[in-house]
Each structure stands twice: as C-alpha cells, then as structure tokens.
Amino acid sequence: MxxxxxxxxxxxxxxxxxxxxxxxxxxxxxxxxxxxxxxxxxxxxxxxxxxxxxxxxxxxxxxxxxxxxxxxxxxxxxxxxxxxxxxxxxxxxxxHLPVEVADYVDFYASEHHASNLGRLFRPDAEPLMPNWKHLPVGYHGRSGTVVVSGTDIVRPCGQRKAPDEDAPTFGESRRLDIEAELGFIVGVGSPLGSGVSTADFTRHVFGAVLVNDWSARDIQAWEYVPLGPNLGKSFATSISPWVVPLLALEAARVPTPVQDPPVLPYLRENEPWGLDVDLSVTWNGQEVSRPPYREMYWSPAQMLAHMTVNGACSRTGDLYASGTISGPEKDQRGAFIELTWGGKEPVTVNGEERSFLLDGDEVSISATAPGAEGRIGFGEVRGRILPATEAKR
Amino acid sequence: MxxxxxxxxxxxxxxxxxxxxxxxxxxxxxxxxxxxxxxxxxxxxxxxxxxxxxxxxxxxxxxxxxxxxxxxxxxxxxxxxxxxxxxxxxxxxxxHLPVEVADYVDFYASEHHASNLGRLFRPDAEPLMPNWKHLPVGYHGRSGTVVVSGTDIVRPCGQRKAPDEDAPTFGESRRLDIEAELGFIVGVGSPLGSGVSTADFTRHVFGAVLVNDWSARDIQAWEYVPLGPNLGKSFATSISPWVVPLLALEAARVPTPVQDPPVLPYLRENEPWGLDVDLSVTWNGQEVSRPPYREMYWSPAQMLAHMTVNGACSRTGDLYASGTISGPEKDQRGAFIELTWGGKEPVTVNGEERSFLLDGDEVSISATAPGAEGRIGFGEVRGRILPATEAKR
Incomplete structure (x- = not known):
C-alpha cells in the first residue's frame, strides 16, 4: 500500500x-x-x-x-x-483520448469572437448576424478527427482563393490558426423526439475539457458559404486528456453576461452556468493570450437545450465545444486571426513577429478555475505543427 | 435445404x-x-x-x-x-439501421438544387456561390439521428422568424420538407494526415443507400448564417435498409455532366463515377417527382477525395450523402421547397393542394438502376410525420 x-x-x-x-x-x-x-x-x-x-x-x-x-x-x-x-x-x-466521441458540435458563443470574425470575414456587413443573440449558433464538426493533446497536427492542404486571385489554387494552408475553447461531454444521452431542459443539464453532462479547434482560415474563407466550415476545420480538433467533472466546477459557476434581448423560454436558466475559467494560450512557450470563459454569452446548459430542442437525441460521448473564447481585451482573444487582426497586426513571439502558425510551432492551452478549496486545473491541450504531406495529392 | x-x-x-x-x-x-x-x-x-x-x-x-x-x-x-x-x-x-454511422457529411452536389435553393434563400444574389463549381460543398450532419426507413419522424420544434416578423418565435416547424438523396458508406477508412484519391474510391466505399434528409426550412432559414444548417436538419435523417454494393453498380456508371471550369487535379477522375440511378418520390402514395441521379455535378469519388484532401481520416461506417437530387425539369426536383417554389406553387396530392408536410403524411423514396442483367433496386426509404411533442419545452 x-x-x-x-x-x-x-x-x-x-x-x-x-x-x-x-x-x-x-x-x-x-x-x-x-x-x-x-x-x-x-x-x-x-x-x-x-x-x-x-x-x-x-x-x-x-x-x-x-x-x-x-x-x-x-x-x-x-x-x-x-x-x-x-x-x-x-x-x-x-x-489517450478519454472518450469515444459520438457527435461533435462546435458553438460560437463568445460575442467578442463572433463580432471580431464578422468584421474580418464580412467587412462590409454588420458583424453579428441577426440570429446571434437569439440562439447559440453552432454546427457539427468531424468526430473522427478529435485527437488527444500531444498529437502532432499535419498542416492541411486544400483550396484557397485570396480576394485578388481569379481562381482557387490547391496547396498547404498559409493561415493556420487555433481556437481556444472549452468542451462539454455528454455522459447520459436523451432519446430521439425529446429534449434536455436547461434545468437537466447536470444530469446529462459529465464534465469539461479544453479544446483546440485548429482552423485553416484560407480554406475556411473560400469554402464556408453557404453551408458553413468543413475542410477548414475537419483535419483535427485536439482535446485535453483530463475530463474535469461538472461536480468539481460548482465554485466556478457565475452568471452569464446579461442576455438582451431576453431569450425564448426554452433557453432560460434558473441557475447560472456561466463558468469562471481562466485560460492561457502559449505559443512556443510564450503566453500570448488569456481568454476568460466568464465572458461567454451562452452557457453550456443553454447550448445543450438548444441542440436537442428540435427532438435530436444526444448520446454518451457527445462532445460540444463553446467556440473560441475571446474577451473584450486584445490579449484575451482566443484565436490568432483575432489577436493579429487577420495577420495585419503581428504579435511578437520569442522576439519574432508572428501572425499564423509556422511548421514546428507548438501551441498549448491550459486553464484553471476556482475549486472548493483552492484553484483546480484542466491540464493542457497541446499540439505541434508538422509540414504538410503532399503524398497522393 | x-x-x-x-x-x-x-x-x-x-x-x-x-x-x-x-x-x-x-x-x-x-x-x-x-x-x-x-x-x-x-x-x-x-x-x-x-x-x-x-x-x-x-x-x-x-x-x-x-x-x-x-x-x-x-x-x-x-x-x-x-x-x-x-x-x-x-x-x-x-x-434495422444497417451500419453503425461514424461521421455523416451531407454534400450539395446538384447544380439544379443549389441554384434553386440559392434563388429561394437569397433572392437578391447570384444563385450559385463562387466556390460551387470548384469544390463539392458539404457540411457535417448529426450521426446520432440517422434512422432506418420506417422510423416515424416527430415534427421538430425550434426558432423561426418570417421576414415580416420582428423577432423569432418558438414552435413547431411550419415548413417541413424532404430531401431525396443518395448516400455512400465507407467500408475501409483512411488514416489521419492522408487522403483518398478519386482512383481509390472503390477500395474504400462499400455501397450506397437512399437518404431522406428531412429539413425544417423555417428553422434552417433563420439559423444557417454564418455556420450552416444545424437544428433545421439534425432532428432526423432516414436511410434505406439495404446497402447496394458498389460492385452491383458497374452497369449504372455514367460520366458526370461536363465540369467547367476544369477541376483542380485532386478532383480529376480517370474513370466516371456518375451513376444512372432513377429515383421516385411518393407523397401519401402518389408519385410527385422523379429525381435523376445522373444529373449530379459532383461524383461520389470526388466527394470522398475532397472530404479527405485536408488530411481528415475516414472511418468504417462514415456516411456521406449527395445532397438533394434535382434535375432540370420541375417534376425532377427532390425537395418540396423546390417543387412548390417555396410553397407558392402547390402541387396536387390525391386531389389536395399541398406545399409542405402535414402531420400524418408519409413520404417514400425508391430507386432503380441498370444492373448487369436487368434493373436493380435500392428498395425504399420511408417515413411518416408525427405531431410535435411539446413535452419539457
């Protein structure tokens, strides 16, 4: 013993x-x-x-x-x-990967992130779409490419077309990025034709992990209309190996920001499920951002209620992520496209000016939150970029 | 014996x-x-x-x-x-459901369908997006709600906002629709960081099924910007119970329509994988459409090559569907929103004027193709609409 x-x-x-x-x-x-x-x-x-x-x-x-x-x-x-x-x-x-992932849904729950991306992707339009404050916008990602922290990330290839180019070209992504997120894992599913209320959140969701939703911005920008991101995201999504139980996050619970206009009844919450989780993003060992989860507009209980309100079942192993966590300050942005404003405002990493990821770069996202006694940790989700493989293309 | x-x-x-x-x-x-x-x-x-x-x-x-x-x-x-x-x-x-579905991707491979939907959803813009003829546009759907033919479909609830309404309301979908599609099932996957060439299609894809991608058009129209369809589709996707092996479809192979502009090298095919499959859509027993699969712009070999060209792995049980099959003629349209032009041009079903699905309606999609000897059948994918359940909302 x-x-x-x-x-x-x-x-x-x-x-x-x-x-x-x-x-x-x-x-x-x-x-x-x-x-x-x-x-x-x-x-x-x-x-x-x-x-x-x-x-x-x-x-x-x-x-x-x-x-x-x-x-x-x-x-x-x-x-x-x-x-x-x-x-x-x-x-x-x-x-190892801690769960066998069933369906994977990625939300878009940070108002700061959604506004920043709107400005960058659609500079001539309102940054937030009219639906954004009425429902937690999200889409399904690829479950089969969810990998555990430490898995190397091969730079994806795909179609890219810069605004000044006449036609797309094929090649490796030149705008490879991260998205620092929190992910929630369904422990107990719900049947088809039913739905999970916000009050039943804790009976269904087992715990939380850190997520890095690697994103090839050039591939994404060309492909994403009208059906959303696909190849720009589906090459890999990394999660941290330790699943922090919701039961450990009681002391971290905070209200979400005020939701105005008021949400429809199925999205109302009697108890707050905002979370005071502090993330830290390091790029080749240097901290470049500290995204605050407490700024997220939509709570994970609202995300699950929304995801199932149409009668979709949920299953053990379903993973849903918050979307990039960005706060109001520049050094709180959870994606490099925001942090460097589309690459136009590089950041200094170990003395070098940097915008998107280079081969050999390593990114680690870690987080802590208040626990019942002191602070508790999520560990980290880490990945290193390997050069693109052009084999068979 | x-x-x-x-x-x-x-x-x-x-x-x-x-x-x-x-x-x-x-x-x-x-x-x-x-x-x-x-x-x-x-x-x-x-x-x-x-x-x-x-x-x-x-x-x-x-x-x-x-x-x-x-x-x-x-x-x-x-x-x-x-x-x-x-x-x-x-x-x-x-x-029963013939496969344990891993990831589910839905494409958008009919030029007629994409053009029709573009005109209906975005009347003031070009119907086809600039990317459409360069890549097979697709998105991930919800694997957990893929059900076998015969499963009843509960009318989904969700947020809808008509153009003349100020704010969304919650309730049952009033524009419940079908999408008649062909689905392809991956038998042998491909590893992360690799990709499947168009030439290797037959080594990976085992067979094909019929798909009805039930769609709540009012929910979809409100939610789908900028990340694509989610709740408007995720409540149910029905597939036929019999998986027709690709080996049975040799006699059905035809060239796809001419692809102009020429596609990038990774999408080129040495052998045609268009398919001369004739579908029939019946609504409460009356045939209302005959979608021709041979009109599809993108082949299933191109879809798989595209889906994996970024290094995404594929897995045994992956299902990818063609998107709605619509031909150039009105009676070849594979979705009711097209067939009735957004509900404005109802069709007559058993003597009644109809646009979208009513509770109790039953839709069956069947198909045949040339076989080595005579014609071969896909059987049918069938579903009946049950009233919305408002429980727990």
Whole structure:
C-alpha cells in the first residue's frame, strides 16, 4: 500500500479529481483519476470492471448518482492507503483520448469572437448576424478527427482563393490558426423526439475539457458559404486528456453576461452556468493570450437545450465545444486571426513577429478555475505543427 | 435445404445482392442479403461470425477483396440449396439501421438544387456561390439521428422568424420538407494526415443507400448564417435498409455532366463515377417527382477525395450523402421547397393542394438502376410525420 502526496497548491487536489484514460508500456488503456502528480488506476483501486475500458463512456453512461458516488469514494480512497500497484506518476503514463466521441458540435458563443470574425470575414456587413443573440449558433464538426493533446497536427492542404486571385489554387494552408475553447461531454444521452431542459443539464453532462479547434482560415474563407466550415476545420480538433467533472466546477459557476434581448423560454436558466475559467494560450512557450470563459454569452446548459430542442437525441460521448473564447481585451482573444487582426497586426513571439502558425510551432492551452478549496486545473491541450504531406495529392 | 425463387423481373436478382441487418421476433439483429423476396441469414448460411453482428461494420472493414469474394460466394450459394433455417420472407423480418454511422457529411452536389435553393434563400444574389463549381460543398450532419426507413419522424420544434416578423418565435416547424438523396458508406477508412484519391474510391466505399434528409426550412432559414444548417436538419435523417454494393453498380456508371471550369487535379477522375440511378418520390402514395441521379455535378469519388484532401481520416461506417437530387425539369426536383417554389406553387396530392408536410403524411423514396442483367433496386426509404411533442419545452 502507498499514500498519495498532494503538493501544496496543486491544481489537482481533492476538489478536482479529473478522469482520463492512460496506459503504461505493455498495458491496455484504462480509466484513471489524477491526484496531485499521480494517476490512480481505478479498475485496480476499486476493483470495478467499468474502469477497465479504453474510454470513459461506460462509466459516464451509469449516470449522475453514480458519478456522485464514485467521486465520494475517491475522496476517501486517496486520503487513505492505496494499493501501490494502482498508483503511477503522471510522467510515467501515456494519456489517450478519454472518450469515444459520438457527435461533435462546435458553438460560437463568445460575442467578442463572433463580432471580431464578422468584421474580418464580412467587412462590409454588420458583424453579428441577426440570429446571434437569439440562439447559440453552432454546427457539427468531424468526430473522427478529435485527437488527444500531444498529437502532432499535419498542416492541411486544400483550396484557397485570396480576394485578388481569379481562381482557387490547391496547396498547404498559409493561415493556420487555433481556437481556444472549452468542451462539454455528454455522459447520459436523451432519446430521439425529446429534449434536455436547461434545468437537466447536470444530469446529462459529465464534465469539461479544453479544446483546440485548429482552423485553416484560407480554406475556411473560400469554402464556408453557404453551408458553413468543413475542410477548414475537419483535419483535427485536439482535446485535453483530463475530463474535469461538472461536480468539481460548482465554485466556478457565475452568471452569464446579461442576455438582451431576453431569450425564448426554452433557453432560460434558473441557475447560472456561466463558468469562471481562466485560460492561457502559449505559443512556443510564450503566453500570448488569456481568454476568460466568464465572458461567454451562452452557457453550456443553454447550448445543450438548444441542440436537442428540435427532438435530436444526444448520446454518451457527445462532445460540444463553446467556440473560441475571446474577451473584450486584445490579449484575451482566443484565436490568432483575432489577436493579429487577420495577420495585419503581428504579435511578437520569442522576439519574432508572428501572425499564423509556422511548421514546428507548438501551441498549448491550459486553464484553471476556482475549486472548493483552492484553484483546480484542466491540464493542457497541446499540439505541434508538422509540414504538410503532399503524398497522393 | 431450400431453393430461393427469384421472380421474373425482380429488382433483387443475382446482379444486386444488397446487404442489410434484420431480425425476426425473439432473435438478435444480424446481417442478411436480399434475394428476390427473401432474406438470407449470412451467419447461418455461411457459418461466419462476422455476419452475426448488429451492423455491417465488421464485414465492411474486411476490405475490397473480401467484398468481392463474399459476393461471388453468394451468387453460388443462392443458386443452389440453402439451409431452410437461413431463409426468411422479406415480410417476416424487421429491418434495422444497417451500419453503425461514424461521421455523416451531407454534400450539395446538384447544380439544379443549389441554384434553386440559392434563388429561394437569397433572392437578391447570384444563385450559385463562387466556390460551387470548384469544390463539392458539404457540411457535417448529426450521426446520432440517422434512422432506418420506417422510423416515424416527430415534427421538430425550434426558432423561426418570417421576414415580416420582428423577432423569432418558438414552435413547431411550419415548413417541413424532404430531401431525396443518395448516400455512400465507407467500408475501409483512411488514416489521419492522408487522403483518398478519386482512383481509390472503390477500395474504400462499400455501397450506397437512399437518404431522406428531412429539413425544417423555417428553422434552417433563420439559423444557417454564418455556420450552416444545424437544428433545421439534425432532428432526423432516414436511410434505406439495404446497402447496394458498389460492385452491383458497374452497369449504372455514367460520366458526370461536363465540369467547367476544369477541376483542380485532386478532383480529376480517370474513370466516371456518375451513376444512372432513377429515383421516385411518393407523397401519401402518389408519385410527385422523379429525381435523376445522373444529373449530379459532383461524383461520389470526388466527394470522398475532397472530404479527405485536408488530411481528415475516414472511418468504417462514415456516411456521406449527395445532397438533394434535382434535375432540370420541375417534376425532377427532390425537395418540396423546390417543387412548390417555396410553397407558392402547390402541387396536387390525391386531389389536395399541398406545399409542405402535414402531420400524418408519409413520404417514400425508391430507386432503380441498370444492373448487369436487368434493373436493380435500392428498395425504399420511408417515413411518416408525427405531431410535435411539446413535452419539457
């Protein structure tokens, strides 16, 4: 048996306890929980086969009461003696995609981001579309290309046409960008023909991850009318390996900004589900932005209610992301296209003027939030850009 | 043992042999093949466990050579004696969703449809966007709401705002529509960072189904800028239960219409993959349209090449649909919004003037194509509209 040391000020104390999927050399991926700088093998520690799976889906599908029960058992467990064979250092393990992603929806819930992108993509029109303050605008992304933090990102190729060009050309994206987002994972689905009310949010959503919605702005700008982004986004979406339970985010809850005009009844909330999560974006190790999630116009409870109000079912493993998190200040913008205003106002990264991503660049997004005791951490979502592969094209 | 009778002129002769998933009362769903008016239980007839699954995915993942081999064995099998316990009448079985759908992408590949919709949704602008003839425009839909033919469709609710209204209201869709499409199912995926060339189409795509992409036009019109359709489509997409193998469609292959301007190299085809499939749309039993698939501007090989050219992986079970099939004639339009020109030119259905779908309406889409011997059938995709449920809203 062993005891688990939680360093003073750790972002992974007893008030966090995020779940992930890990493996050690020669062993199969299975569910673990992070405590301090340790990972506890839950199948080994609790003797429950639901954790001997390569994703959180089976556990998440057991529902809210079970989430509460396991969390409570974990608090007792890690304060006492734990079988030594069930404890690993976080640096000893490999982390995998924590969930088998069912459907992936990406929203557009930051007023600052939507306004900035509107100005950049449609300079002659009103920045916000007429629908924007009435519903959380979103679209479906590609589930199959959701990857775990640390996965290298191959620079995408595709069609691009600059405004001064007559016809599109094919080649690698010259405007490769990030989007710093928070993602929410559905643990318990809802049937077809039904819907999830804002009040039922916590019975369905298990937890949250960090998301980097890599975006090829040149491909996106040419393709996106009239059916929305596709190839400009579908090459990769990275998520952080640790799923922070909603149960750990109680102390982070804040009201959303005032919603005016008032929303339709199905989007009203009795309890606030804005979240006071502070993100940090680093580019080759230098922090370039600190997006504040508390500025998001739409809450995740409103997003889920909207997504299912037409009778669409939701499923265990559904991932929906907030869209880029941008605050009102320039250094709070969660995408480089905004931060550098379409590349026209470069930022200085390690002494170099930079606008979009170059091959070899690495971006890491991390976040913290108030926990029940101190601050809790989301860990990070990180990715490095590899040169485009032109094979087979 | 028994022999299988194939009626003269059957659309399910030896040159078709579509696969599906069926069950009989008290038994588990498993893979079958349709021959004449019979369904052959493949696990029972061939003694192969890959067919004892509730989807075609495991079989499809075995790859092209295996698809050819099994098809050849089936031709021999059904011409000889088959174990009586492996043969069922098509009316005795229940048909299930034939594949576990991974990602679902919907294209927009009919020039007639895209032009008609452009005129209806954006009357003051050019009907075709500048990108339309350069790339197959498409977007991701909701995999979780792909349902098998025969599933009732609950009328969706959502936000709608007519042009003469100041603010959106919430309620049931008043402009519920269909889209008659052909869908293609990926059998063998392709890895992240790679891509599928047009020449490799047949190594990856297993077969085709009919698709009804139910569409709430009022919800769609209000929500779709700037990120594309979402709630207006995500409530349900129906597919036919029989997957017609690409191997059965050799005789149906035709060139696509001339593509001018010339397409970029990655979209060029050495062999034509237009398809001479004739669809029929019936509304409460009366045929109202005959969409011709041969008119589609983009081929399914081009759609897959485009979808993966940015390095996005594809997976076993990916479904991608053509978008509404509309020909140049009014009675060849595959959506009611086009057929009735936004509701302004109603059609007569069983003596009644009709524009959009009413509760209780039933729509069936069927199709045939040239086979190696006679014509082959896709069966049908059918759905009936149930009244909206306002529960929990």
């Amino acid at each position: 062993t005891t688990i040391d939680i360093p003073e000020g750790s972002l992974f104390g007893l008030d966090n306890l995020p779940y992930g999927v890990f493996s050690t050399p020669g062993t199969a991926p299975r569910v673990g929980v992070r405590v301090g700088d340790s990972v506890v093998d839950l199948a080994a520690a609790l003797g429950d086969e639901v954790f001997a799976q390569p994703s959180l889906n089976a556990f998440m599908a057991q529902g809210y009461d079970r989430w509460v029960e396991v969390r409570s058992r974990l608090v007792s467990l890690v304060q006492g003696d734990v079988p030594a064979a069930a404890v690993f250092g976080v640096d000893e393990v490999r982390l | 028994t022999t299988i009778d194939i009626p003269e002129g059957s659309l399910f002769g030896l040159d078709n042999l579509p696969y599906g998933v069926f069950s009989t009362p008290g038994t588990a769903p498993r893979v079958g093949v349709r021959v004449g008016d019979s369904v052959v239980d493949l696990a029972a007839a061939l003694g192969d466990e890959v067919f004892a699954q509730p989807s075609l995915n495991a079989f499809m993942a075995q790859g092209y050579d295996r698809w050819v081999e099994v098809r050849s064995r089936l031709v021999s099998l059904v011409q000889g004696d088959v174990p009586a316990a492996a043969v069922f009448g098509v009316d005795e079985v229940r048909l």
